[in-house]
Amino acid sequence: MADCFFPNVLPDFVPETTQHEQQEIGDTLIKLLSMPYSSLSQHFKRTALDLKETVTLETWGITSQKVSDFTLYCGTLAGVCALGAVAAKYAGNQESLNHYLTPFREIKLSRDLPDELLYGRAGFLWACLFLNNHLGEGTITSTTTRAVVDEIIKNGRALGKKGGGSPLMFEWYGEKYWGAAHGLAGIIYVLMDTELKPDEAEDVKSTLRYMIRNRFPGGNYPASEQDRKSDVLVHWCHGAPGIALTLVKAAEVFGDDEFLEAAVDAAKVVWNRGLLKRAHKLISNGEMHGGDRPFSLFEGIGAPHPANLIDRAVKNVK
Template identity: 40%
Template structure:
């Protein structure tokens, strides 16, 4: 797939950026436990490097960062990215790989206890129920068995569907869209806070959404998002927003593409694939961002959209495009991009770029971290 020369360039850059990142983390916020901008994100990066390279030294480093993360949990948010479910899920997996089953089980128990959700919790990925759900699935995937009972996962899904139906009724959306979700009084569309991210999960097989609900409730809601598309092929950040500006994983085509790919897999309708291919064109035209090289709103995050399409279609064009975006990342810091608030973190900074470059070494296994299943 990749030439030995390009693979070598990726490996060299990963090593070089890791050293830079380690130096930079010395001045990072010591009390940020999160996967998004804190220690759990760095632990997740090293866990990923261990999976890619098989070097036990990476697992040990993951273990060190994971302990830092567990020592300063938020005690308020419950999600994988911005709450305590992330540190606990990552810790459960690292302890498991270190054969420390007792501590692994302890983390899983604590993760399940977070389920006593505040009924006012939102539904989206960063702060809501879907972000808790991802943590449960993450544990099961890494263990290769049902550590978290299916019934527990199904309960969370059912709560998300009920919440979406209730809001759609209260706001008179039901005829257009049987489900509706809001975050801070806005109907967000994208992957991070919005509809596309939620529907991506509701369409996953094995999460307990019935065939009837899938076809009668989820599908028309997905179709409602599809018709929000701008002529450019991009999507608005919120439902009534007419500005076609943002091409990020968090807002716009690079996040919506996952919903479209999943809809195509589940329902088989060509239109979903066409829309996904159009997202890829938007990313190719506008996806190298001044905001930087990161995952949430940066070039690495946008490149994952190409990898999702490559893995769906096996069309080499998309692998090539992902490699071209990686090439941009190989000149990290040389384009005059904005420096993020947390310059070495997983979702805003350098750790996320390293994660992507390592994923590109085995592109058929690449998945957008903390989101894609």
């Protein structure tokens, strides 16, 4: 198969004048809304709320979706309700907040649900954690979130015991994916945002070590267990880009240098092979080589910050 990326000809590192770091302002959403000019900030805020209403109408209101349609990115309830509730909070609209939060709390997960991020339990769990992070702990009860974690861990262990060497394994449409969209990386990332039991944490770490041991010699990762010989995909969905973020999260949560080193190795793959020839989707092919993804890696590393990672992050944004 022909290469799916353009060669990266940008210089690897160009020293620049040091800039003083500004004081942090709360969480990411608050920082986004805290623009230098208040009128511009308010304009962006109003535009975001208008866009949210359009998405709600087009994907939920017109099609009359039911409460059971909860999937995070591609469904019309969990993601829409979670984002709507948080947006309403920052807009100071309690009525709208209740409008979105009430149906979210009524969601019932089906038994045949997959565990992956885009369509499954991990996505719903992430939406729960997002609400608790912005609206306060207990907005979605720990009983609810723990039940989802238990089910994900149970399913992962059951499939892992069927062979392959990984304590946890998950399946989506018959494929045992590794990446962020449908596989190990996305599910594990969300699990690490919860309070794991000691044995669960060990299974998560051992699964990541399994992935690191079985990556390609060049540092990229297979798309799935069934696709261990094809080193082609360097996307957020499959390959090093999505897995890099999970490894950074693991280094932050567990404090293990091996995960940090593996994250840096994955970032090198994104740097060298991340300029994709096909990048037509907002959340798919090519997404990881732009925006805030390299900054996520840099922020996760902590001091001392490798200067070349900062430089690469700036070039990616440009």
